[in-house]
Amino acid sequence: MHKSRTLLLIIVLVFFTFCSEQVMSEMKDNSAVPPLYPMEDFFKNPEKIAFRLSPNGEYLAFLSPWKNRLNVHIQKIGEDKVVRVTEGTERDIGGFFWANNDRIAFVQDTGGDENYHLFAVDKDGTDKKELTPFEKVKVNLVDDLEDNENEMLISMNKRNPQLFDVYRININSGEMEMIAENPGGVVGWGTDHDGNLRIATATDGVNQNVLYRKTEKDPFQVLLTTSFKDTLSPLEFTFDNNNFYVASNIGRDKIAIFEYNIEKKEQGKLLFEHPEVDVDNLMISKKRKVITGVSYLTDKRQYHFFDDDRKQLQAELLKLLPDYEIGISWSKDERKVLVRSYSDRSLGAYYFYNRDTKEFKKLHDISPWLDEEKMAPQKPISYKSRDGLTIHGYLTLPLGAEPKNLPVVVNPHGGPWHRDSWGFNPEVQFLANRGYAVLQMNFRGSTGYGRDFWTASFKQWGKTMQDDITDGVKWLIEQGIADPKKVGIYGASYGGYATLAGLVYTPDLYACGVDYVGVSNMFSFMKAIPPYWKPMLEMMYEMVGHPEKDKEFLTEVSPVFHADKIKVPLFIAQGANDPRVPQAESDQMVEALKKRGIEVPYMVKDNEGHGFMNEENRFDFYRAMEQFLAKHLGGRAEEKK
Numbered sequence: 001m002h003k004s005r006t007l008l009l010i011i012v013l014v015f016f017t018f019c020s021e022q023v024m025s026e027m028k029d030n031s032a033v034p035p036l037y038p039m040e041d042f043f044k045n046p047e048k049i050a051f052r053l054s055p056n057g058e059y060l061a062f063l064s065p066w067k068n069r070l071n072v073h074i075q076k077i078g079e080d081k082v083v084r085v086t087e088g089t090e091r092d093i094g095g096f097f098w099a100n101n102d103r104i105a106f107v108q109d110t111g112g113d114e115n116y117h118l119f120a121v122d123k124d125g126t127d128k129k130e131l132t133p134f135e136k137v138k139v140n141l142v143d144d145l146e147d148n149e150n151e152m153l154i155s156m157n158k159r160n161p162q163l164f165d166v167y168r169i170n171i172n173s174g175e176m177e178m179i180a181e182n183p184g185g186v187v188g189w190g191t192d193h194d195g196n197l198r199i200a201t202a203t204d205g206v207n208q209n210v211l212y213r214k215t216e217k218d219p220f221q222v223l224l225t226t227s228f229k230d231t232l233s234p235l236e237f238t239f240d241n242n243n244f245y246v247a248s249n250i251g252r253d254k255i256a257i258f259e260y261n262i263e264k265k266e267q268g269k270l271l272f273e274h275p276e277v278d279v280d281n282l283m284i285s286k287k288r289k290v291i292t293g294v295s296y297l298t299d300k301r302q303y304h305f306f307d308d309d310r311k312q313l314q315a316e317l318l319k320l321l322p323d324y325e326i327g328i329s330w331s332k333d334e335r336k337v338l339v340r341s342y343s344d345r346s347l348g349a350y351y352f353y354n355r356d357t358k359e360f361k362k363l364h365d366i367s368p369w370l371d372e373e374k375m376a377p378q379k380p381i382s383y384k385s386r387d388g389l390t391i392h393g394y395l396t397l398p399l400g401a402e403p404k405n406l407p408v409v410v411n412p413h414g415g416p417w418h419r420d421s422w423g424f425n426p427e428v429q430f431l432a433n434r435g436y437a438v439l440q441m442n443f444r445g446s447t448g449y450g451r452d453f454w455t456a457s458f459k460q461w462g463k464t465m466q467d468d469i470t471d472g473v474k475w476l477i478e479q480g481i482a483d484p485k486k487v488g489i490y491g492a493s494y495g496g497y498a499t500l501a502g503l504v505y506t507p508d509l510y511a512c513g514v515d516y517v518g519v520s521n522m523f524s525f526m527k528a529i530p531p532y533w534k535p536m537l538e539m540m541y542e543m544v545g546h547p548e549k550d551k552e553f554l555t556e557v558s559p560v561f562h563a564d565k566i567k568v569p570l571f572i573a574q575g576a577n578d579p580r581v582p583q584a585e586s587d588q589m590v591e592a593l594k595k596r597g598i599e600v601p602y603m604v605k606d607n608e609g610h611g612f613m614n615e616e617n618r619f620d621f622y623r624a625m626e627q628f629l630a631k632h633l634g635g636r637a638e639e640k641k
Contacts, residue, residue, distance in 0.1 A: 033400035034374035034433060036636055039626055041369050042430040043618045045070055045092075048364045051350045053338040055146060056101045057331030059123060060338075060352075060363065063093060068615055072096050072106055074123045077352060085125040092613055097141075099171045100149045105131075107139065111577040112609020114138060114530075118154060120171045131174040134158050138532065142166055143191040146332065153179070153197065155189060161531035164189075166197055179216070185535050186211070190234055192241040193286065199234050199244070205538025210234065212262060223265060228539050229455060231255055232267075235282045239289040245271065247280035253450040255280050257294060272304055278448050285310065287334050297448060299380040300422045301325060313337070317353065320360055324348060325423070345375035347424045374399065376432035378422055383475040385444075385468050389456070392449075393441035393472065394420060397481075398432045406437040407486035407633040408476060410502075410510075412469050414493030416457065419446040434626060434635040436488075439476055443468035458543050459550070461522070462501045462557030469498055470506050485511060486633045490625070492516035492611060493581060500559035500589065503566045512632035514571045514625055517581045517610055520560040520589040523547050528582045563592035569599040571628045573621050575608030601628065 045065045052061045060077060063070040066084055070092035075082045085104060086093055094116055096106035102123055107116040118139045121128040132139045134156070142153035152171060155164035163182035166189050170176070180189065180197055190199035200211040200220055208228050211220040226232055232248045235257070243262050249255045256273035257280070260266070272279055272294045279296040285307065292310035295303050305311035317326050317339055324341035331337075335355045341348035347366040353359070381395045397403050409431050413420045420440040428438045442449070443465050445457025457465050469489075476482040489502045489510050496518015503513045519525045526540065526547060533540075541547075545554045555561055570593065574586035583604065593600040603624060605617045612618050623638075630637035 033398075034371075036638060037370065037374075037433055039430065039622050039638060040619060041367075042426040042433075043615070043622055045615050046347070046366050048073075048350075049366060050096075051338055051340070051363065052096070052098055053329055053331055053336065054098050054101050054123075055332040057333070057336030058101075061096065061098065061104055061123075062364075063096075065615075069093075072104055072121075074104070074125075083123070083125055085121045085123065085128075086119075090607070097144060099144060099152060100146075103171055105144075105152070105171060109609070111607045112575050112579075112611075112613065113577045114579050114609060116140075118169075127172070129172070129174055131169055131171065131176075132156060132158075136161070138164075140164060142189050142197070143195055145195045148195060153189075153191065153195070157532050162534050164532065180220075183220075185209075187535060192237040193239060194241065196241075198237075198241075201233070203228065203535055203539065205536060206542060208232075223262065226250065228542075229451060231280075231451075232260075233280065234260070235280070236284055236291075243268075245282055245291070247278075247282075249278075249451050253452050254278050255450075257282055271306075278450060283310065285334060287332070297421060313355070320353075321351075342423055343372070344378035344422055344424060345429075346370070346372035370429075375424075375429050378425070378428065380422070383472060385464070385471045387464065387467075389444060389453070389468070391441050391443060391468050391472060393439065394422065395440075395476075395481075396428050396432050396438040398435045398437065401435065403437070403481050405483040406481055407435065407635050408439060408473075408482040408488070409436045409629065409633070410439050410469065410473055410487065410489040412443065412489070412491045412495040412498040413440065413446070414491065414495045415447075416443070416445050416461075416465065416494040416498075417447055417454065418494075419448050430622065430626075431629075431635075434629070434637065436629070436633065436635050437476070437481060439472055441469060441472045459545050459553065461497065461544060462505060462559075466498060466501045466505060469502065470509060473509055488512045488514070488629055488633050490514035490516070490629075491518065493518065496581070497559070500570075501557070503568060503570060504559045504562045505565075507565050507567050510568055512569045512571075512628065514573075514628065515586070515589070516573045516621070517575060517578055518572075518585065519581055520558065520585045522554040522558045524584055524588070525581065528584070530579050560588045560592055563589065563598075564596060566593060566596075566598055569628070569632055571601045571603075571625060573603040573612075573624075574605075575610060575612065576604055576606045577608065578610045580610045 048062045048064050050063045060075050064073045067089050069088045071086040071088050073082050073084050094107045099105040105120045109116045115138045118131045137156050137158045140155045142155050144152050151168055154169055155166050157164050165178050165182050166180040167176040168179050185202040186200045188201040192198050196216050198213050202209040208226050209222050210224045212223040213220045232246050235245045237244045244260055246258055246260045247255050248258050255278035257271040259268040261268050279294055281295045283292045285292050290307050292307040293305035321341050324343050327340045329338045337353040339351040349365045350363040352361050376396045376399050378394045378396045382390055382392045385391050419442045431438050477484045487510055489499045491499045496515040499513045499515045572586050574583050576583050590600050590602045626637045
């Protein structure tokens with residue numbers, strides 16, 4: 001609910017169409033060719049990142065490197081003294097937040113296994129405590145209980161690897177009490193504005209249940225049951241804690257925000273909808289007890305405000321930072337504001353704004369070593385798939401280059417039920433700096449376009465989902481932007497699968513490919529899923545395919561069984577501890593290709609999981625990718641060290 005935190009920000013995209021003439025004219029850039037920035041400049045740890053404002057607005061916490069790892073540091077606003085409060089040397093701190101004005105909570109996993117442990121430490125670095133010292137157990141935050149100085153609510157799969165129960169835990173001693181045992185199938189928990197656990201979402205694999213209880217003394221009861229294809233997600237309780245607001249697509253294609261009447265068990269007043277995109281992000285002022293607005297994505301993030309005070313704040317900040325998108329967080333009294341600026345060409349900066357005194361000061365530039373004027377604009381584009389769907393995406397062209405016969409890197413996103421969005425992407429800017437045009441597309445199944453666009457991807461891995469990618473490449477060639485002999489494909493996770501599928505099913509389209517932690521065998525992939533994904537396994541079978549009922553289809557769309565069709569070089573990278581796409585996925589493909597004499601450089605990092613977090617491993621990967629692409633596509637590259 002309103003205080004839950006998630007590492008994954010699901011965002012939405014509008015239908016934003018450019019005709020071919022507009023694409024060509026708007027993408028011409030007569031700027032000089034920028035300097036070849038060192039690869040490390042795009043992928044090194046920033047000096048300071050992930051700022052968090054303390055509840056009282058007096059202190060800042062942020063991540064900064066120590067012994068080559070990102071650790072939590074604390075600084076009082078207006079003072080120079082900085083205190084490091086964590087000492088991670090094997091892994092970066094995975095995430096952190098203020099537990100109260102004096103204590104920081106943070107999480108770490110081991111070698112990328114995603115079994116995050118919870119720790120807490122005082123803001124002066126003393127009294128560090130591992131709160132969940134359990135092997136092969138993952139912790140999630142349910143509610144930080146901001147009005148409770150000593151406790152928070154977490155969920156853990158300690159009792160059963162497949163199920164997360166809720167615990168009330170003391171952030172000083174680690175003492176905990178289970179306050180809700182997962183009856184089976186509960187995949188999310190939520191609280192009201194007083195921190196009472198009153199909402200849960202559950203699945204039997206194909207149906208979704210919203211569970212509710214009036215008080216914590218009452219048992220949970222089923223409030224609503226829907227198909228997993230329907231969305232009704234509780235967002236916030238009303239401020240009297242009697243009803244709540246929901247993001248819903250019940251009876252409609254696009255998700256919109258409604259009030260929900262608990263007693264009547266029915267959807268009520270429509271708060272906001274958009275005709276072309278999903279809307280599922282509600283903004284509130286807890287202090288003033290008002291709904292302030294919604295945010296959603298078209299080509300960029302957009303806002304609709306219900307509240308004049310919040311609207312005024314946004315206007316004040318945009319006047320101060322007119323050329324940037326902004327995001328904010330604030331102190332508990334909502335008078336001191338932490339502002340983050342960003343754009344497609346800059347990671348931006350952090351600022352502090354005092355609403356009472358109007359003091360506005362820059363705290364830190366995130367990547368000052370990259371001149372945003374020498375970064376490449378990311379332009380929204382759209383094209384038609386072969387069966388008539390409009391596919392939206394982004395095209396980034398290298399500065400100083402005529403948009404004609406360029407080497408191209410096609411970059412399908414992971415998920416696959418995720419999406420690309422506008423903003424600074426270090427991979428895209430790195431590739432553009434090397435002279436490549438970069439094409440990102442939100443193929444069918446990408447989130448934010450409504451139910452029909454999402455369900456059009458079911459059981460379409462390697463089929464129409466891949467056609468959407470192929471059609472984007474052909475569109476780029478038809479525009480004259482792409483050199484048809486110099487098109488490569490690179491992606492991670494599902495994007496890695498799409499890379500393999502592209503080389504298998506359209507072997508003449510690409511000159512090379514880079515697969516980063518990608519799926520190669522649908523059978524072994526689904527067999528090896530983490531235990532806490534198993535409540536959703538039936539849903540995966542309907543969305544992807546059943547290993548027995550759809551055996552022929554899954555064999556057809558598993559690239560490893562068709563490696564004989566690959567005839568261009570392929571570079572594969574993999575984390576040995578990946579819980580999502582195990583190393584066996586990459587091992588199988590490498591073995592199959594080596595038997596056929598295909599060039600397949602293979603990088604495995606023993607201390608990584610689903611993607612490389614450690615800085616030195618990122619450097620190794622992107623350095624190798626740079627040389628590989630230069631060899632096969634002809635882009636720029638630094639001299640080998």
